[in-house]
Amino acid sequence: MGAILALTATDAELAQRCLEGDQHAWAEIVRQYSRRIYNLAYRFTSRADTAEDLTQEVFVRVYRSLDQYDARQGDLQNWLMRLARNLIIDDYRKRQVTKLLVEPFLRLLDEFHVVPHPKRLPLIRMMRAFFDLLGVDGKLRPSDVSIRTIARELRRRDRRD
Numbered sequence: 001m002g003a004i005l006a007l008t009a010t011d012a013e014l015a016q017r018c019l020e021g022d023q024h025a026w027a028e029i030v031r032q033y034s035r036r037i038y039n040l041a042y043r044f045t046s047r048a049d050t051a052e053d054l055t056q057e058v059f060v061r062v063y064r065s066l067d068q069y070d071a072r073q074g075d076l077q078n079w080l081m082r083l084a085r086n087l088i089i090d091d092y093r094k095r096q097v098t099k100l101l102v103e104p105f106l107r108l109l110d111e112f113h114v115v116p117h118p119k120r121l122p123l124i125r126m127m128r129a130f131f132d133l134l135g136v137d138g139k140l141r142p143s144d145v146s147i148r149t150i151a152r153e154l155r156r157r158d159r160r161d
Contacts, residue, residue, distance in 0.1 A: 011076030058084040
């Protein structure tokens with residue numbers, strides 16, 4: 001049935017079938033677009049594992065927001081790739097902020113032997129959660145993020161992992 005679906009279904013039909021719970025339609029969307037999304041993610045990350053994670057995250061986001069797709073405003077490929085591009089760029093920006101803010105701090109810790117290496121992981125996790133909460137859009141300032149907020153973010157991450 002999947003091959004027949006690929007030959008006959010329009011973007012709007014595939015999206016509608018997905019919304020109605022048709023697993024074959026969803027599998028067809030994933031089959032058609034996963035390589036493109038992976039390639040885009042790989043170009044930004046240069047890491048296969050990160051590109052795979054981002055590809056999966058894109059499809060989770062697509063699945064959750066498929067009801068927002070409007071075939072009258074463009075084809076599914078453009079909508080899906082725009083969503084993928086935005087998510088991948090957001091991830092890239094977060095990694096750049098982390099690289100700019102966290103890594104120099106960790107080098108400084110190493111240089112002055114402030115934190116013994118085995119004890120560094122909780123600190124790194126807390127710092128990454130803090131910088132992720134700040135985000136790259138500048139909506140939050142460091143003074144807006146409390147220890148309680150960071151702890152809540154760490155618990156959310158632990159449940160996710």
